[in-house]
Amino acid sequence: MQKDHENWYTSWFDTPYYHILYKDRDYSEAGKFMDILTSFLKLPKNSEILDLACGKGRHAQYLNKIGYQVTGVDLSPESIAYAKQFENSGLHFEEHDMRLPYPKKFDAVFNLFTSFGYFDEEEDNLRTIKSIKTELKLKGFGVIDFLNSEYLKNHIVRNESKIIDGITFHIERYIDNDYIIKNIRFENNNQEHFYTERVRALTISDFKSYFKEATIKLQHCFGDYQLNTFKEETSKRLILIFN
Numbered sequence: 001m002q003k004d005h006e007n008w009y010t011s012w013f014d015t016p017y018y019h020i021l022y023k024d025r026d027y028s029e030a031g032k033f034m035d036i037l038t039s040f041l042k043l044p045k046n047s048e049i050l051d052l053a054c055g056k057g058r059h060a061q062y063l064n065k066i067g068y069q070v071t072g073v074d075l076s077p078e079s080i081a082y083a084k085q086f087e088n089s090g091l092h093f094e095e096h097d098m099r100l101p102y103p104k105k106f107d108a109v110f111n112l113f114t115s116f117g118y119f120d121e122e123e124d125n126l127r128t129i130k131s132i133k134t135e136l137k138l139k140g141f142g143v144i145d146f147l148n149s150e151y152l153k154n155h156i157v158r159n160e161s162k163i164i165d166g167i168t169f170h171i172e173r174y175i176d177n178d179y180i181i182k183n184i185r186f187e188n189n190n191q192e193h194f195y196t197e198r199v200r201a202l203t204i205s206d207f208k209s210y211f212k213e214a215t216i217k218l219q220h221c222f223g224d225y226q227l228n229t230f231k232e233e234t235s236k237r238l239i240l241i242f243n
Contacts, residue, residue, distance in 0.1 A: 009118045012195045013076040019056065020165050021184065030113075031062045033145075033225040037110075040227055041141050041241070043068070046090075047107040050135055052098050053115035057083035063110075064091040073102060099127045101134040109135050112145045117200035125200065129210045136243060142216070146238045148223065148230075149201040152180065175201060204232065207240055218242045 012018050045067035051060040054072030056079050064070045073096035074080055083093040096102055098111070109132050119125055132142045153175060162169045172183040182197040204221065211218050219242055222228060223235025230238060
C-alpha cells in the first residue's frame with residue numbers, strides 16, 4: 001500500500017495492480033499511432049528510437065516489429081524485468097531515470113501515454129526535457145504525448161468504479177494546486193489498497209517555457225493520435241514534436 005505521494009510512481013508502477021487496472025488500453029490504437037507518427041517523421045527503417053518511460057514495452061515492441069532499432073527505458077524494475085523477455089538484436093530494455101541523459105544518441109526519442117509531469121520539483125521536468133535534447137542526433141526529433149490539461153479540467157470524470165479480473169477499483173479524480181490527482185482504492189485477498197497518481201496539469205504554455213529554457217524548438221503540435229491540429233478547448237491529447 002502506498003504511504004505517500006513523494007514517489008508514487010515507483011510504488012504504484014511496480015505493483016501488479018497497476019497493470020491490471022490498465023490492461024484494457026487500446027493496443028490497436030497504440031500501433032496505429034506509431035505507424036502514423038513514424039510516417040509523419042519520415043523515419044527510415046532501422047532508425048534508432050528511444051522509448052522513454054516505456055513501461056512494459058508495448059510501444060517499443062511494436063516499433064521494433066515494424067523495422068526500428070529500439071531501446072526502451074523505465075524507472076520500474078518490475079516493468080523492465082517483464083519487457084526483457086521480448087528482447088532481440090534490435091530491441092533492448094534497461095532501467096533508467098528519464099531525468100538523466102541516456103548515454104547514446106537517437107534518431108527519435110518518444111515519451112508516450114502521459115509519461116511526463118510526475119515530479120514534485122519543477123526543475124526535474126526541465127531536466128527531463130534537457131536530457132531528451134542530449135539524447136537526440138543532430139536531425140533527430142523528440143515527441144511528448146501528454147494529456148490536454150485544459151480539456152480535462154472541463155471534462156473530468158470525478159468518480160467511477162471498474163471491475164477488472166474480479167477486483168473492483170474505485171477511482172476518484174480531482175485537480176488540486178495544478179496537479180491532476182487520481183486516487184485508486186480497492187480490496188484484494190482481504191486487504192485494502194490505496195494508491196495515488198499525481199501528474200502536473202501542464203499546458204502547452206508550460207512546455208513552451210521548458211523548450212525555450214532548454215533551447216529546443218517546437219516544430220508541431222497535435223491534438224490526437226491521428227495528428228489532427230491541437231485545439232486547447234476540444235483536443236483530448238497534447239502531442240508535441242520538437243528538436
